Amino acid sequence: MVTILVADGKEDSDFSCALLSALGRHFDESEFTLCDIKSYKPTGNDRVIVVYKQPQHAAVQLEGTQAAVAIVDSSDEQLLEHVSDTRLPAVTCGLRSRDTITLSSMAGESAVIDLRRNVSCLDGSLAEPQEIPLRHQNPQDKFLLMSAAAILILSGKIERLKEGYI
Secondary structure, three states: OEEEEEEOOHHHHHHHHHHHHHHHOOOOOOOEEEEEHHHOOOOOOOEEEEEEOOHHHOOOOOOOOOEEEEEEEOOOHHHHHHHHHHOOOEEEEOOOOOOOEEEEEEEOOEEEEEEOOOEEOOOOOEEOOEEEEEEOOOOOOHHHHHHHHHHHHHOOOHHHHOOOEO
């Protein structure tokens, strides 16, 4: 079971709904839980992915979790600083060369996700650098697209991402 925490504000509830919709195609209901970071209660053996949207929500208690990693939008320097204070390993998403996940192209309802470096998945496997072409429904939110791809990669479901649709 993967627990996906979204650290956002009420103004970003559309982001959480769109992320749930994108991930629902790739996970069975028993494989993941999506919740707001403020309502999260660790169960002791969680594998946690925290998607950071707002710096004021960067604090989260993850004691007792089996594994945890952060996904962060690299375009927000303040957010990057707050996430570094959490000491979680981070997967950065953005359009900079230093980011772990970028978009090498995007047009209409298609995009190419570029995994730029090795990523350790929560199940202990390793995802190697590669480009993954896909189709999507939400072209206006690049971070949503990249973070959904990052969640699939971190969850060890890169093959589902390669099916070509988010």
